[in-house]
Amino acid sequence: MASIQTQPATPPVPGRSTTFLGHPRGLATLFMTELWERFSFYGMRALLVLYLVAPTAKGGLGFDLATATAVYSVYNAMVYLLALPGGWAADRLWGARRAVAIAGAVIMTGHFLLAVPATASFFAGLVLIAAGSGLLKSNISTMVGHLYDGPEDPRRDGGFTIFYMGINLGAFVAPLAIGTVGEKVDWHLGFAMAGVGMALGLTQYLLGSRHLSARSSVVPAPLTAPERTVLLRKAGFWALLAVVFYGVVALSGRFTLAWAMWPLTVAxxxxxxxxxxxxxxxxxxxxxxxxxxxxxxxxxxxxxxxxxxxxxxxxxxxxxxxxxxxxxxxxxxxxxxxxxxxxxxxxxxxxxxxxxxxxxxxxxxxxxxxxxxxxxxxxxxxxxxxxxxxxxxxxxxxxxxxxxxxxxxxxxxxxxxxxxxxxxxxxxxxxxxxxxxxxxxxxxxxxxxxxxxxxxxxxxxxxxxxxxxxxxxxxxxxxxxxxxxxxxxxxxxxxxxxxx
CATH class of the missing domain: 1.20.1250.20 (MFS general substrate transporter like domains)
Known part of the structure; x- marks a missing residue:
C-alpha cells in the first residue's frame, strides 16, 4: 500500500487556470485512473488467496495453504519487479501517456481472464495484471509531476497528496464491494467486477487525456533502429528458450506449478x-x-x-x-x-x-x-x-x-x-x-x-x-x-x- 505523503494543499497561484480542487484539470483524470486501478487491484488481491485455497466443490482451485500463499507472494513480487521495465518502456518506446493507456488495457484483459472458470486462463490473467500494474505504477506518478511547473511549483505537494488519496480510496472500497461479491456470490463474478473497475478507469483516462501535460507524450530517449533490432532479437531468443524448456518439461509429464514459481522467486x-x-x-x-x-x-x-x-x-x-x-x-x-x-x-x-x-x-x-x-x-x-x-x-x-x-x-x-x-x-x-x-x-x-x-x-x-x-x-x-x-x-x- 502506498502511503499518503500528507502536506496541506497550497492555494492556487493567481492567474493560473485550475479546475480540480485548485489544481490542473489533468489531476482529476489521473486521480480517477489510479482510484479505479487500485479498486481493481486490491479487490482482486483480497480474493486471490481465498479463491486459491477454496475447495473445487466451492468453485476454488483447492490449493494447499503453502502453495496458495507462495503464488500470492510471487505475484506481488512480480508487480514491483516489473515496474523497472515498465519505466524503461515509457522512456524508450511509448512515453508515459501511451504506456499508462496500454497498461490499463492489459490489466483489464487480465482481470477478465480471471473471470473465466479455467486454471490456464486464471494464471494467464495474473501474468497480464502483474505486467500491466508494473507498467502503470512506474509511470502514472511521473505524469502527476508533469502537470506542474517543476519541483518549485507551490501546488505540487498538495497535488500528490490528492493523488495518493485516490490510491487509498480505491483500496478501501475494493474489498467491501469485490470481496463481498466474490465470497458470497461467485468468485469469477468478483474478478469480473475488478475488470469492470479497470475498464471504467481506462475509459475516463482516454476521455480525459486531453487535459494531461504534453510532456507526458514525449518519449525521452527513443530507441534507434539498430537498438530496436537488437532488442527484438534478444527478446525473441529468451522467449524461444523459455517455450522450448517448458515445452520439454510439460511433454515429459513433470511440469508442476513449482517449475514456474522457483525461477521467479530466485529472479x-x-x-x-x-x-x-x-x-x-x-x-x-x-x-x-x-x-x-x-x-x-x-x-x-x-x-x-x-x-x-x-x-x-x-x-x-x-x-x-x-x-x-x-x-x-x-x-x-x-x-x-x-x-x-x-x-x-x-x-x-x-x-x-x-x-x-x-x-x-x-x-x-x-x-x-x-x-x-x-x-x-x-x-x-x-x-x-x-x-x-x-x-x-x-x-x-x-x-x-x-x-x-x-x-x-x-x-x-x-x-x-x-x-x-x-x-x-x-x-x-x-x-x-x-x-x-x-x-x-x-x-x-x-x-x-x-x-x-x-x-x-x-x-x-x-x-x-x-x-x-x-x-x-x-x-x-x-x-x-x-x-x-x-x-x-x-x-x-x-x-x-x-x-x-
Whole structure:
C-alpha cells in the first residue's frame, strides 16, 4: 500500500487556470485512473488467496495453504519487479501517456481472464495484471509531476497528496464491494467486477487525456533502429528458450506449478542484488556517492525485511481471517476479505496526524532521524507478528478469535508503514547518485520484490503458515533488524555523507 505523503494543499497561484480542487484539470483524470486501478487491484488481491485455497466443490482451485500463499507472494513480487521495465518502456518506446493507456488495457484483459472458470486462463490473467500494474505504477506518478511547473511549483505537494488519496480510496472500497461479491456470490463474478473497475478507469483516462501535460507524450530517449533490432532479437531468443524448456518439461509429464514459481522467486532475489551491486561498483560515482550507496543498502535491506511481513496482509492474515477469526460484529456478519479495507482506512485517518507530528517535532528539534524512523517501522512490524503469534495461540483449539486481534495487527502495521514507507521514498531520492537519479525509485520498489520473494521462498519450502513459530520467527527477525538499525544508526548516518 502506498502511503499518503500528507502536506496541506497550497492555494492556487493567481492567474493560473485550475479546475480540480485548485489544481490542473489533468489531476482529476489521473486521480480517477489510479482510484479505479487500485479498486481493481486490491479487490482482486483480497480474493486471490481465498479463491486459491477454496475447495473445487466451492468453485476454488483447492490449493494447499503453502502453495496458495507462495503464488500470492510471487505475484506481488512480480508487480514491483516489473515496474523497472515498465519505466524503461515509457522512456524508450511509448512515453508515459501511451504506456499508462496500454497498461490499463492489459490489466483489464487480465482481470477478465480471471473471470473465466479455467486454471490456464486464471494464471494467464495474473501474468497480464502483474505486467500491466508494473507498467502503470512506474509511470502514472511521473505524469502527476508533469502537470506542474517543476519541483518549485507551490501546488505540487498538495497535488500528490490528492493523488495518493485516490490510491487509498480505491483500496478501501475494493474489498467491501469485490470481496463481498466474490465470497458470497461467485468468485469469477468478483474478478469480473475488478475488470469492470479497470475498464471504467481506462475509459475516463482516454476521455480525459486531453487535459494531461504534453510532456507526458514525449518519449525521452527513443530507441534507434539498430537498438530496436537488437532488442527484438534478444527478446525473441529468451522467449524461444523459455517455450522450448517448458515445452520439454510439460511433454515429459513433470511440469508442476513449482517449475514456474522457483525461477521467479530466485529472479526476484537475484535482480535486486544485481542492481545494487552494479550501481555500487560503478566507477563513475564519486567517493561521496559510493558512501551514500553503502548507506542506502542498509535502508534497502531494512525495507525488504519490513515488506516481507507487511505484504502478508493479503495472504497469511487473510487466511487467518477466513479460518480462525469471528466474522461477526454487533450481530452483523461480514466476509473475511473486508479486513483488507482496514489498512487504507487507517492510512487515511493517521497519515495527516503523522505529517503534523513530524513537523511539530522538527520545530522543537526533536524529530527522529531517518535511521530511527526505519528502526521504529521494523520494531512495529515485528511486534505485529508477535501479536499474531498470540492470536494463533488463542485460536489453536479451534476457537474463532475476536476480530479485534486482526484490527490491532493492522493498526500496528499501519503505524509502522507511516514511519518507514514515506521516509524510504524520501531517502531514496536524497541518496541517489546523480547518474542513477531516475532509476533509484525503481530500485526502491525492488525492496518490496525482495521481501515478497523471501516470503515465497519460506512458503515454497513448506513452512507451516498456521503455526505460532511461523509468526514468532519472522516477528523476532524484524525486531532484531530494528534493533540493529538503531544500534548502527550513527555509522549509517556517517555513510550518508551529510544527507539527513
Amino acid at each position: 526476484g532475489l537475484a535482480i535486486p542484488a544485481y542492481y545494487l551491486l552494479r550501481i555500487k561498483r560503478d566507477r563513475d560515482l564519486s567517493a561521496a556517492e559510493q558512501s551514500r550507496m553503502t548507506g542506502y543498502i542498509w535502508f534497502f535491506l531494512a525495507a525488504a525485511a519490513f515488506w516481507m511481513i507487511y505484504d502478508q496482509s493479503g495472504s497469511t492474515l487473510n487466511l487467518f481471517a477466513e479460518n480462525n477469526t469471528s466474522s461477526t460484529v454487533f450481530g452483523l456478519g461480514f466476509p473475511a476479505s473486508w479486513f483488507q479495507s482496514l489498512n487504507p482506512l487507517l492510512i487515511m485517518a493517521l497519515a495527516p496526524l503523522f505529517a503534523w507530528l513530524w513537523v511539530a517535532l522538527a520545530r522543537r528539534a526533536k524529530e527522529p532521524g531517518t535511521t530511527v524512523k526505519f528502526s521504529y517501522g521494523l520494531l512495529l512490524i515485528g511486534a505485529s507478528f508477535l501479536v499474531m503469534m498470540l492470536a494463533q495461540a488463542a485460536a489453536s483449539d479451534g476457537t474463532r478469535v475476536s476480530p479485534l486481534w486482526l484490527a490491532v495487527v493492522y493498526l500496528i502495521q499501519t503505524v509502522g508503514e507511516l514511519c518507514l514507507s514515506p521516509v524510504g521514498l524520501s531517502v531514496t531520492t536524497k541518496l541517489a547518485p546523480r547518474k542513477y537519479a531516475s532509476q533509484m525509485m525503481g530500485v526502491w520498489f525492488l525492496a518490496v520484490t525482495a521481501g515478497d520473494c523471501v516470503t515465497a521462498l519460506v512458503q515454497l519450502a513448506g513452512a507451516d503458515i498456521e503455526s505460532r513459530s511461523y509468526f514468532a520467527f519472522q516477528g523476532g527477525l524484524a525486531l532484531l533488524a530494528g534493533v540493529a538499525v538503531a544500534l548502527y544508526r550513527r555509522r549509517v548516518a556517517g555513510l550518508m555523507d551529510g544527507v539527513h
